[in-house]
Amino acid sequence: MAGCAAKTVYEIFQSMEYGPTAAPSAATAQAWLEHHSRSLGLFIDGAFVSPAGRRSCPLTDPKGSVVCSIVCSEDEDVSRCSSSAVSGYKSWSSLTCSQRSRVLLRLVSVLGLHGQCVSELCDLCGAACSPTALVRLLQFYSSWAQLRDALLCDWTPVGVVVVVTSDDSSLYSLMLKVLPALAMGNSVIAVPGRSAAPPALLLAQLLAAGGLPAGALNVLTGSDVTLGAKVAQDPNASFVTYSGNQQDGAALCKATAGMGLPVSVSLCIGPVCPFIIFESADMDSAVDEVVQAAFKKRKEVHWVLCVQESVSESVTARLKLRIAGLKCVSLRSDADRVLVDAAVEEAQQQGATLVQSCPPPPGSQYPPTLLCGAAPSSPFVVSPPPGPLLPVVTFRSNAEAVVMGNHSPHGHAASIWTEDLTLALETAHSLSVGSVWVNSSSVVDPCLPVSGHKDSGTCTDGGQEGLYQFLRPSGSTPLPRSAPGLMDYTRFGTEPSQAFIPESSEPGSSPQSYLQFVGGKACKSVSGCTMAVRAPGGSAVLALCPDGGRKDVRDAVEAAVKVQPGWKKKSPSARAQSLYSLAKGLEAKRLELAASLVSQTGVSLDEAGQEVDLSITRLSVWAAYCDKMQGGSLPMPQSGTALAIPEALGVVGIILPDKRPLLSMVTLLGAAIATGNAVIMVPSQKHPLPALAFIQVLQSSDLPAGVVNIITGSPDQLTVALANHSVIKAIWYWGSAQGRQYLQHTCASPVKSLRLFHQDQEGNDGGPDWTRSQPSLLQDLWRNAVQWKSVWIPSA
Template sequence: MAGSTNKTVFEIFQTMDYGPSSSSFSTAQSWLEQQGGSLSLFVEGKFARPSDRQTRSLTDSTGKTVCSMMCAVEEDVSACLSSAAKGAKGWSELSCHQRAQPLLRLASAVQRHSQCMSELCELSQSPCSPAALVRLAQYYASWAQLRDTLIPDWTPRGVVAVVGSDDSSLYSLWLKVLPALAVGNTVVVVPGMSTAPSSLLLAQLFGEAGLPVGVLNVITGSDVSLGAKVAQNPNVAYVTYTGNKQDGETLCRQTAGWGVPVSLSLPLDSVCPYIIFESADIDSAVDGVMETVFKKRREYQWVLYVQESVQESVVARLKLRLAGMKSIALQSEAHRALVDAAVQEAVGQGATIIQPCSPPPSGALYPPTLLSGVAPSCQAVVCPAPGPVLPLLTFRSPGEGVTLGNHSPHGQAASIWTEDLTLALETTKSLAVGTVWVNSLAVSDPSLSLSGRKHSGNCTDGGREGLYQFLRLSHSSPLPRSSPCALDYAGFGAAAANVSVPEGFDPSSIPRSYSHFVAGRACKADSGCSRSVLSPEGAVLAQCPDAGRKDVRNAVEAAIKAQPGWMKKSPSARAQSLYSLAGLLAQKRQPLATSIQTQTGLSSEEATQEVDLSISRLYEWAARCDKDLCGVPFLPQSGSALSMSEPVGVIGVVLPDSRPLLPLVSLLGAALAMGNAVVMVPSEKYPLPALEFIQTLQSSDLPGGVVSVITGSRDQLTQAIANHSVIQAIWYWGSKEGCQFLQHTCSSPLKRLWLHCEGDEGKPGDGAPWTLPQPSLMEDMWRQAVVWKSVWIPTA
């Protein structure tokens, strides 16, 4: 055979070297030559090449220029968004069948041009299987066909901007583009350097597949600031981003205050645990390490956790497999310096280094490296360097392994290896990650959701759950679009309370003094201060605590202790607690109605109606506790998978003024039914009904700390909640300034935001949307209270 060697099969398996690449990239280069070697923008269904634009060069792995791409300016952004806005109405009004057809034809087009697509992805260093793109298009074509049937009462947002960083993957980018199109939005794609060529090719294929003009536009630029310029355009209704954390934070800060929701998926550089238990098939587990960790380009950073009893066996097998391997190319010499520093720090802290060869003296090359015996606090574990370096830690018990696995600030994915099914399922439930692979690695399918935890993202992609970020309730109102306020982020919420003695104050009449509710008991504010609660006529009705940062900290500490136990209760047990709370609320029906009437000036009938709706809403949430929407999706490959909803964790809720009781009960029920703990800030104007409700909470059997109700300045408490690293989500009804502050601040630490700009419009008795009976309102609240976990279990 031509090109054969004299190596034996044993020698080949000992080295496992890759053979020379046979690809000439001729098909991809031919397509690039058709574009003149310089990629233009894709606007109005065709390539557009405005004159006098700066360009940016894309290089391959050898440093050779692949092509150049245009950097869009403000004029191009306006033209692109204008095209998308014109196409939005017609596209959303098409029937589901009509929207599904271009997606099906795109799948066929990608199959026909799979060679060009594959080569283009390889050239631009963003490998993506054409088969994965075909599956993606086919899956969301089916959702386009079924949207009105399976997701009624929801409407597309309008124009959606999908932004990627320079190092994002093509699959993760189009995992956002295709569902946005499928449910009726138009999309503006702002790809990074590595995904721009293949995204432009896909846009061209989409146009040939019959996608209407203006429905999909692709513009390129020099950095993530182009995504911010797109988001600031008033035609954009929603922005979603995938890529690295640094660019994601920049995008959030640059778009804060523009009235456009922004969600982040941050898979890049996420630190993921690879856990090997003593009951694992060690050879298969080590094969998985070699196949996934020591790659030239990998999306996740892995940390290996091995049970002590099998450590020597795992290390011995890894040494054998590492022997003879060559150095791996890094993206740059700067990355080489980072890897060198990380390895030297780990060795200085007592780690043992295992390498097949010594690192070359210079250049962007580094050998596969195993760091055994690394301390959990080592930088190589907390924030691994971008190279073929694998830290290895040991643990004694399965519980300790889970604790170490959750040590990372990221929560993207995990891989666990064990032949014990009970241990696998227990570990899966305990790991705070969005995806768990059992005895497998890096398997994906669009039918299962990808939901990042902690610093790995605040939105869900994939599956049915991933569609809802591109939809809104038909009766809901989006955030108002306007320019940002001149806001002092450091000083937000720091203003002293405006305390005044109302006219006509009668010293002989002593108003009632209320307490707030923290850690299961009524207590005063930590500062000892209180504020006056006024009637509509200006008379002092009561004194309520004026809480601050320390009160928020106390409430969150109590929630941290109580939430794990509340989450582990069975759904039926949580339902019984909520049924009991609803019954206690019914017993307080008249005092609560009187409190609402006195505080807000509503009529007796309106106040009683709000209490009755609150009681009914709590009963509904109790009934939904054990009606969770988990499932076992059908997969195109062998194996089984589970899709499970889990509680978000600790949620901060800042309540509106429009209804002093019904929103509190509705949101409290949603959070508690799913196993969350909540820190609630009642209406600053009308806190009395919430303070009366505390008596109901005191009489309930809810664990202390699961619910806290603290009163005070809305802005001051919002600032304290936003800056607390443990709170995973914030539900906010308040001012435009408050929304802007949260968008700017909650990118680090990253939180899930559900923002509503109430401003001065929140008047007593304003029922929309709280009084609406639609099931979709309950579903919307339910989806805000859960995150999704996908579990992959291979079968023969």
């Protein structure tokens, strides 16, 4: 072996040194850049465009050398791109599934010719993505393009999709959203971060050469993520999806609040992920993978090494040996060096032991570093700085390992090392993360559906489940586009409720009083205040109901959090039986509920009876769903087993619509609890009596106390309370434009999953037709009530 003649085979095996590699070449990429004069324009309507008078920003490689310059798009470019995307959508969506599939497959052969240029350009720009991974993406999504009408026949494309990524995202993160959007028949406006911009422009050129209609894929470049918000403001945009770091994701959500535009985020850059080594692991393989993941591979996540106490000394000794010969790692800037030095100093002050491959040199280079003996709550563990730092913490029991793995606010991924398969699966099920890799790490494939758990996002990417963000049920109405209103977010929901003034002193004239339902008990509001429920027309007072507020929401969340883990762990058949019993209880109270509908909404007794009957049927349908949609094994192109597991979100807040107050309530309630969630429901302020009458059904059911909570009051005040409670994972909202804008702005950090629907003052909404048992409607509700976890178990 060249360069190693002085070493014996034994010495090489002792040091586990890698053999020499050829110096990387970037001649092809450099030639492509020179062809464009190292100044890349925009890609609009199937061709490169270089608008005059535009500001440009330089793109540098990891060593600080200028690679090229990219154009900073302006409003005129956004408008032109939007018009192109609309015409591209018409052309692309009018093709048959087979035609769209053939166009995507054609790019596989095109990549075979130009794969070296793509690979070199990605390396130059620091947006590493192998042509092999792109080919796998194209093959997977071209087959879904072929099967869309056969397997997703009741769904339709959303239209113009805006895909935004942050500056530190890879090309793979961008194409993981662009290709499925195209496969489902949408047109795409890609707004890549600066590092992924040149390879994204190259791929757009190759797709156009492969037969993609002009305008189906457009690429806009800019200096920061604010360009994504500018594109979202265009009325032709139908959906925005983001991939990248948390800071830019929150900024995009706040900038698009109030536009009437659905936004999903995948926060895959910078999360803290546990690397758990049990005493039953193959130590040498585990340590080798730790070194690869933490110090050699492109580091999009921060790893925290969790080692069982009984083998911690052995693992540390192996790590010391492995990092001894490693070279220093380049930091992005001198500012990162300051952060790293501060974190190391703080770790030493807190008693951590420092292990480095060499003394830190001056400048932006830093050696691979272990911080052994770290406390799980230390700042450098909870929020590590950028750089080659690996905190090492220890645990005693398996349960403690799970607690430590779930300690991070992020829920992106985890790596588990053990030869005990039962232990591996139990730990995988207990970790609140989207991806679990057993005896491996960083395994990605488009067939794996991955959801962002906790603060790691609101959407699912990959697999069949990742396609639904680019589709909507046929016949459904999207949110109306609107301009954001000028709002004082601190004052929303602070208006006092209208006081109830007694109108008569005659005996027996006082209206009936209802109670709300919190923690399995009917109760008054914490404030003791009530509000009037008026008959249709707003004249006579039908009843009084509690005027709930923030403290009521807090009590409901405490009850829900206490019971939800146990409810989630119940078998699907046990949850189904509880829903069937709820349907029977509803049938037993049929007359009372029909009477409440008549008095509240003014419909005839026959119409009210039909709504109750539909509600009974809907609960039975959700009971049947419980054990029918449970994920399964996935076909990976590698040797091993891949599992897709749907899991409950946790606690879901629901602001109910005015229309069909009983049927809409049981439809949404059934979707949430059938999948293992606990719910806090806010009935329609206009029509709360059917929900309050339903409390009698809940009291006689066998649902655990706290799974369902019903709080009445001002929707705006209760929306504020739900939005600002950190435990609530998702909010489904029917209400005003101001309420939707408030939720989109407030639920950006920490991120919450939002389902927003329009509702005017007359109660007309853009939601589904509740009386229809449309399969896509139920599937849409079910999929919004779960988050997906993928588990990868390799085999020899």
